[in-house]
Amino acid sequence: MCQPLRLNAGNEALAGTSVSLRLLTPLACIAARSMASAAPRGGPAAFWDSTYGSGPEMVYGQAPNRWLAASSGVRDLVPEGARIVELASGEGRNAVWLAEQGFRTVGVDISAAGVAKSRAFAKAKGMSEDVLRFETGDATTFGDDDSFDAVVGIFAHVPPPMKQAFIANMVRIVKPGGRVIGQWYTPTHVDRKNDPAIAWGKGGPPDAAACFSAKELRSSPLGTEGAFEVLEEVDADVTEGTLHAGKANVLNVIWTKATLLEGKPDRGEA
Template sequence: MNDQSEQERWNARYADDSYLFGTSPNAFLASQRHLLASGQRALAVADGEGRNGVWLAEQRLHVTAVDFSPAALAKARRLAESRGVEVSFVQADLATWEWKESSFDVVAAIFIQFADPPLREAIFQGIRRTLAPGGLLLLQGYRPEQIQYGTGGPPHAENMYTAAMLREAFRGFEMVSLVEHDSVIQEGAGHHGVSALVDLVARKRA
């Protein structure tokens, strides 16, 4: 599938006026509020309609939110305006986006499982590069068991995560917390119901 048709697919997903994944932040991300500090530079990866990037900005972080879909970003801008916060929104393909070295204190990577294994490795490499020493990674994703639940995410087991995979992918980071669990999530129509999850809080060593 070429980039144009892929972008059209995502734009179609976000064409409705409603917010596919809601406007509240991801619950795991919000639960890590105590680890955030005003003035930190934060990157929200594949932030879609903006719910997580806008929430980070509400915590007084300086936020860059990147997404592939212009339709999603238009809704994200409206959400930021309605909340009275500023976010730097960037339309980019994460396969070719420049992950500038040591540019962010926090990276939020929430359900970025559109990425197949080669793209996932490129994104993870980018995250490792762009986090500043001492920087924090907050990541939540689906485990392969999610396919059986069918409550969100793509129907591709190879796109899912396990704790062992994430531990290896971010080897050398301090594993603050790495937990696999099945929990009910309610994030708009896109993520709704019992879900097979894995949560990672990791810090890049200084």
């Protein structure tokens, strides 16, 4: 799920579906999944191909992200049958869950290995391509303007130079009145993880600058083009497969894009 700064985000031009994709550069790859080693020759795609491998094990598990599954922003605030794009779908666990909820979903990732495993997982779940599709693609360029009812990003971390472009793309591709729903590790999480005096979990970028804070999002396009329904930094147990395990500090976000009638909020409004 890594790739050069490209905005996509959207996950494949799949009108009418929900997508999940991951967009990062070599540095992003390292930052995003908390891999401390350098990307192998071949670039970010090779890095993630190596991480996911070709075996049956899903390194982040088969269950959806716990917060996403419990989030009213998905099941209650997004209408059934809506088109959702999940950025950085990895091995497909969250995109499959979204499709099971009745959303037309598309998962997009830079890793061909991740996409192959996603498709196999979806097939095992009995999902048809009418409701769920996975594509290999660039995270920073995907998507038409105002084309999705919701954009989902779960631990879709990118290197600092790419963060504003990533955020701007989420804002661009979601429809007016649509939602951005995401969970990210925070700078506080990295500080605690690196403090030997604190018992903390593993997972997340090694670089705090690759994480997101509430303050940062308030001053981003999210703060000027819509309104936050949820914007909170909280401690949580994040146990997902073998690479995310234990106590974490995360940023939970549910945001609604302003409609033409509503206009734009003042900068920093949450």
